[in-house]
Amino acid sequence: MFAGAVLGVIGTAGSAMAQALKDVKTSDTPLVLKAQGSFFVGGDKVEQTQGELGDLGPGGHITVNQMYVRYMVPQGGDGNVPVVMVHGATLTGKSWETTPDGRMGWDEYFVRRGHPVYVPDQVGRGRSGFNQAVFNNARAGSAPANSLPRWLRFSDENVWSNFRIGAKPGQPYPDTQFPVAALDELSKQGVPDVSFGGIPTPNPTHRGLADLASQLNGAVLMGHSQSGSFPLAAALLNPAAMKGLVLVEPGTCPATYTDEQIATLAKLPILVVFGDHRDTLTGIEALPSWQTRYEACQALIGRLKTAGGQAQMLSPAEIGARGNSHMIMQDKNHLQIADLIFKWMDERVSKRSGAKK
Amino acid sequence: MFAGAVLGVIGTAGSAMAQALKDVKTSDTPLVLKAQGSFFVGGDKVEQTQGELGDLGPGGHITVNQMYVRYMVPQGGDGNVPVVMVHGATLTGKSWETTPDGRMGWDEYFVRRGHPVYVPDQVGRGRSGFNQAVFNNARAGSAPANSLPRWLRFSDENVWSNFRIGAKPGQPYPDTQFPVAALDELSKQGVPDVSFGGIPTPNPTHRGLADLASQLNGAVLMGHSQSGSFPLAAALLNPAAMKGLVLVEPGTCPATYTDEQIATLAKLPILVVFGDHRDTLTGIEALPSWQTRYEACQALIGRLKTAGGQAQMLSPAEIGARGNSHMIMQDKNHLQIADLIFKWMDERVSKRSGAKK
Numbered sequence: 001m002f003a004g005a006v007l008g009v010i011g012t013a014g015s016a017m018a019q020a021l022k023d024v025k026t027s028d029t030p031l032v033l034k035a036q037g038s039f040f041v042g043g044d045k046v047e048q049t050q051g052e053l054g055d056l057g058p059g060g061h062i063t064v065n066q067m068y069v070r071y072m073v074p075q076g077g078d079g080n081v082p083v084v085m086v087h088g089a090t091l092t093g094k095s096w097e098t099t100p101d102g103r104m105g106w107d108e109y110f111v112r113r114g115h116p117v118y119v120p121d122q123v124g125r126g127r128s129g130f131n132q133a134v135f136n137n138a139r140a141g142s143a144p145a146n147s148l149p150r151w152l153r154f155s156d157e158n159v160w161s162n163f164r165i166g167a168k169p170g171q172p173y174p175d176t177q178f179p180v181a182a183l184d185e186l187s188k189q190g191v192p193d194v195s196f197g198g199i200p201t202p203n204p205t206h207r208g209l210a211d212l213a214s215q216l217n218g219a220v221l222m223g224h225s226q227s228g229s230f231p232l233a234a235a236l237l238n239p240a241a242m243k244g245l246v247l248v249e250p251g252t253c254p255a256t257y258t259d260e261q262i263a264t265l266a267k268l269p270i271l272v273v274f275g276d277h278r279d280t281l282t283g284i285e286a287l288p289s290w291q292t293r294y295e296a297c298q299a300l301i302g303r304l305k306t307a308g309g310q311a312q313m314l315s316p317a318e319i320g321a322r323g324n325s326h327m328i329m330q331d332k333n334h335l336q337i338a339d340l341i342f343k344w345m346d347e348r349v350s351k352r353s354g355a356k357k
Numbered sequence: 358m359f360a361g362a363v364l365g366v367i368g369t370a371g372s373a374m375a376q377a378l379k380d381v382k383t384s385d386t387p388l389v390l391k392a393q394g395s396f397f398v399g400g401d402k403v404e405q406t407q408g409e410l411g412d413l414g415p416g417g418h419i420t421v422n423q424m425y426v427r428y429m430v431p432q433g434g435d436g437n438v439p440v441v442m443v444h445g446a447t448l449t450g451k452s453w454e455t456t457p458d459g460r461m462g463w464d465e466y467f468v469r470r471g472h473p474v475y476v477p478d479q480v481g482r483g484r485s486g487f488n489q490a491v492f493n494n495a496r497a498g499s500a501p502a503n504s505l506p507r508w509l510r511f512s513d514e515n516v517w518s519n520f521r522i523g524a525k526p527g528q529p530y531p532d533t534q535f536p537v538a539a540l541d542e543l544s545k546q547g548v549p550d551v552s553f554g555g556i557p558t559p560n561p562t563h564r565g566l567a568d569l570a571s572q573l574n575g576a577v578l579m580g581h582s583q584s585g586s587f588p589l590a591a592a593l594l595n596p597a598a599m600k601g602l603v604l605v606e607p608g609t610c611p612a613t614y615t616d617e618q619i620a621t622l623a624k625l626p627i628l629v630v631f632g633d634h635r636d637t638l639t640g641i642e643a644l645p646s647w648q649t650r651y652e653a654c655q656a657l658i659g660r661l662k663t664a665g666g667q668a669q670m671l672s673p674a675e676i677g678a679r680g681n682s683h684m685i686m687q688d689k690n691h692l693q694i695a696d697l698i699f700k701w702m703d704e705r706v707s708k709r710s711g712a713k714k
Contacts, residue, residue, distance in 0.1 A: 020396040021426075021572045030432040033388040037455035037462065039377040040545040045513075053510050054553070057519070057641040060512025066545040068451065069378075075387040092484045094425065098394035105394065126484045127449045129548030132508035135492060145502040151489035153410050155417025156402075162414070188397040188423040191486030196411070215378045284414040 020185050023102035031108060032075040038127075041067045041120070041208045041215070051140045052133035065200065067208035068093075068127035072107065073116040079352055081243050081345075082116040082216045084209060088225025088251070090153050090193040092126035093119040095224065099330040100185035106329045109338055118216070122227060123208060124199040125191060131198070149197030156187050161283040163326040164275065164290065173277055175323030177331035186327065195226070202233070209234035213241035220349060222246040225326065229254060235268055236261055244269040244349040246341060249290070249326050253297035259307075266309030269348035271341065272297045273314045275324030275331070290326065310348060314340055377542055380459035388465060389432040395484075397423045398477070398565045398572070408497045409490035422557065424565035425450075425484035429464065430473040436709055438600050438702070439473040439573045441566060445582025445608070447510050447550040449483035450476040452581065456687040457542035463686045466695055475573070479584060480565060481556040482548060488555070506555030513544050518640040520683035521632065521647060530634055532680030534688035543684065552583070559590070566591035570598035577706060579603040582683065586611060592625055593618055601626040601706040603698060606647070606683050610654035616664075623666030626705035628698065629654045630671045632681030632688070647683065667705060671697055 043066030050059040070093060074080075085107060087095040096119050097105040110117045121128040137143035154162060157169045165180060166172040172180045195203065209230055213219040220243050221231035228250020235242045245268055247253070253272070257265070278291035297313065304311040316324050316337055324331050331337065345351070400423030406416040427450060431437075442464060444452040453476050454462040467474045478485040494500035511519060514526045522537060523529040529537045552560065566587055570576040577600050578588035585607020592599045602625055604610070610629070614622070635648035654670065661668040673681050673694055681688050688694065702708070 021398070021569070024392075024394060024396055026392040026430075031390040031393060033390065035381075035383040036388060036393075036429075036465065037381060038451055039381055039455060039459070040542065041378070043541075043545050045544075048510075048512070053512055054507040054550075056507070056509055056553075056643060057511055057515045060514035061544075062510050062512055062547060063541070063544040068545075070454075072393075073383075094395055094484050097427075098396060102396070108393065121484070127451050127478070127548065132510065132549035135505065135508055135549075138495065138502045139505040139507060141503065145495045146498065148492065148496040150411040150413070150496060151492055152413055153405075153419050153489060154414055155405070155410055155419055157417035158414045184400075184420070185397065187402075187418075187420040188400050188425075190419060191484065192489035192492075193411075196413075212378070286413060 020102065024098060025102045025104070027104060031112065033072055033111070034075045034078055035073040036071060038068065038070040041069055041212045042204060048133050051142065052136050054132070054136055055140070064129070064131040065123050065204040066128060067120050067123050067205060069118050069120045069212060071116065071118045072111045074111045074114055077111070077114040077116060080114050080116065081349060081351055082118060082219040083110050084118045084120065084212060084219050084221050086120055086122065086205070086209065086221070086223045086227040086230055088227055089195070090190050092121050092189070092191055094189050095327070096329060099179065099334065100182035100189070101179035103334070106334065106338055109335055113342060118212060118219070120205070120208065120212070122195065123204040124194050130194050149194050151192035151194055152196055153190050153192055156183065158283045159183070159186065161280050162287070164277045164280045165325050167280055173323055176325060177323045177333050178325040178327060179330070179332055186330070203230075206230055206233040207237060210237035210241060214238055218243045220244040220246060220345065222248060223250065224248040224329070225251050228252065232265060235265060239264050239268065242268050244271070244345065247272045247297065249274055249328060250297060251293060253293065253300040255296060255299060257303070262303050262307045266304045266307035268309075270304065270309065270311035271314055271344045272301065272311070273328065273337070273341070275326060275328045276317045276322055312344075314344065316340065377459065380539075381455060382459045382461070384461060388469065390429055390468070391432045391435055392430040393428065395425060395427040397425055398569045399424055399561060405490050408499065409493050411489070411493055412497070421486070421488040422480050422561040423485060424477050424480050424562060424569075426475050426477045426569060428473065428475045429468045431468045431471055434468070434471040434473060437471045437473065438706060438708055439475060439576040440467050441475045441477065441569060441576050441578050443477055443479065443562070443566065443578070443580045443584040443587055445584055446552070447547050449478050449546070449548055451546050452684070453686060456536065456691065457539035457546070458536035460691070463691065463695055466692055470699060475569060475576070477562070477565065477569070479552065480561040481551050487551050506551050507553055508549035508551055509553055510547050510549055513540065515640045516540070516543065518637050519644070521634045521637045522682050524637055530680055532633075533682060534680045534690050535682040535684060536687070536689055543687070563587055563590040564594060567594035567598060571595055575600045577601040577603060577702065579605060580607065581605040581686070582608050585609065589622060592622060596621050596625065599625050601628070601702065604629045604654065606631055606685060607654060608650060610650065610657040612653060612656060614660070619660050619664045623661045623664035625666075627661065627666065627668035628671055628701050629658065629668070630685065630694070630698070632683060632685045633674045633679055669701070671701065673697065
């Protein structure tokens with residue numbers, strides 16, 4: 001019955017699935033860029049043995065913990081405040097690009113609205129790579145296999161409840177904003193996630209984001225889900241580089257900040273964004289409902305406000321937008337949600353780049 | 358002494374290195390795109406256990422073997438022949454983007470010359486992800502650790518000889534075209550490569566490239582190093598979708614093709630591109646010199662010509678360009694090399710997209 005319920009969207013196991021290029025939509029007006037490209041932030045040189053490098057060539061040095069960043073700067077917009085968009089667990093920067101059903105991603109939409117946009121892959125994922133040494137050591141027998149970090153992926157079935165598309169697989173909420181027919185394309189965005197034990201502590205992506213914002217002479221940092229709290233962590237490393245923080249469906253809003261940390265964060269414009277149907281059980285015992293996390297974020301906002309801060313919650317449902325999912329940047333009304341973020345930026349965030357006043 | 362020789366370029370182990378954003382150069386004229394974005398080609402649905410998925414949530418289906426593709430289409434150029442650029446071992450699509458010293462990548466240059474450009478990450482790498490099940494099984498003890506595939510990276514020291522920047526670390530060829538001062542940035546492009554045992558046989562990227570070319574109604578496929586022969590493999594899967602094949606510093610030019618396969622390939626425009634200093638020993642016992650591979654490609658070109666084909670070798674050194682490295686698309690004269698490829702396309706490849714005549 002479980003398998004039957006999802007058969008319509010998962011196709012035949014083992015077969016190639018429908019291709020997506022034909023579904024990609026093209027805008028009516030061209031995208032005019034002053035610049036686009038990619039670069040890296042951070043990285044540590046380490047020396048590794050021949051075995052740790054895969055036992056093909058000799059041992060030596062490699063770079064690990066670097067953060068890949070792709071960027072687009074709109075023509076005429078290079079003085080506007082840059083926006084950095086960081087993805088969530090088991091995902092990559094792809095989250096912010098073309099949506100699963102082929103619509104423009106937030107990356108391009110923010111550029112068309114005049115903002116330089118920077119999309120990293122978290123350290124340990126995608127084009128940022130990871131430190132492979134321990135896996136090669138386990139292969140060679142020089143490290144115990146049970147010491148290996150796990151590689152996480154979410155099953156397509158679990159995504160229904162965990163990402164709040166429907167309470168059960170194959171049963172979307174009648175008002176869901178997620179493009180359900182394109183769920184197979186969301187499945188393709190999944191990559192193994194080694195950040196539960198396979199990257200250093202503290203997460204090098206925090207420092208990477210702080211350094212990137214500094215190099216940009218100030219930026220709005222936007223995190224999602226797993227990285228939802230990363231803008232807070234980056235702000236505590238370099239508050240002067242932060243023009244604003246946007247926490248999209250954050251997996252955590254820490255309750256452990258000291259009063260001093262709260263005082264630092266209270267100086268920054270902070271927006272938390274949550275979708276709908278938050279009471280849905282995630283389907284993963286270790287993970288609390290999104291409503292529980294929403295409430296933790298309300299508590300954090302409360303602390304920040306008490307400290308004189310201007311943090312606020314954006315719940316699109318409260319202003320009439322129903323059915324938004326965890327993947328709100330890919331939802332059918334994603335540009336309307338983005339417009340709400342622009343409204344907040346207009347009210348709270350300096351529109352210009354440059355050193356914080 | 359070895360360590361001393363490379364000290365100047367590897368910095369202090371463990372420290373953060375020079376940042377790259379400040380070195381990124383911006384063009385004088387804007388880039389006008391009809392479209393840009395990303396999508397996936399292919400992918401297989403597989404069912405995995407809770408343990409195989411990382412032991413956090415329940416078992417279920419995921420997609421593996423999908424191929425991520427980022428694209429840019431120039432305004433007014435959507436009828437021109439698309440070019441697909443595939444990267445080499447331990448690298449990602451980043452190879453074709455902004456160079457290590459911040460110059461425009463071939464991806465943008467080809468777009469500025471009017472061609473839609475498609476840059477995949479090979480299946481198993483970068484934003485295409487890989488199949489993590491066997492690693493989680495080894496961690497749980499349900500698969501032997503010595504059955505794990507290796508994760509390959511090349512050391513910075515080995516790159517000097519293997520990528521032919523100099524015969525020894527820290528000693529660049531006097532005429533090298535590689536931007537040696539930016540070698541640390543090339544190091545950051547490295548990611549672990551599981552394709553030596555960790556992806557299915559035949560490599561799903563071959564089918565992905567053939568299907569992508571078909572979806573594009575014909576394309577020029579360009580491979581590099583490890584993927585240098587992939588355009589040949591894709592052409593044998595769907596020759597009608599191939600407008601031309603460019604093999605940049607291919608790691609292999611197979612000697613095993615049947616006469617029937619040669620007859621198929623002989624119908625296609627094929628260009629092989631090799632840089633300079635090919636006699637340099639790779640520094641890896643299992644890997645022959647690039648001169649040996651050059652000669653294998655000459656032999657393949659000979660077979661194709663005997664069968665009536667128009668395959669040809671482009672050795673920039675023979676027309677006066679000296680010192681090109683294995684990373685020829687990142688060399689200081691990379692746009693001049695690209696211009697030689699455009700000259701070949703002008704002579705041999707239909708300039709228009711659409712079904713092959």
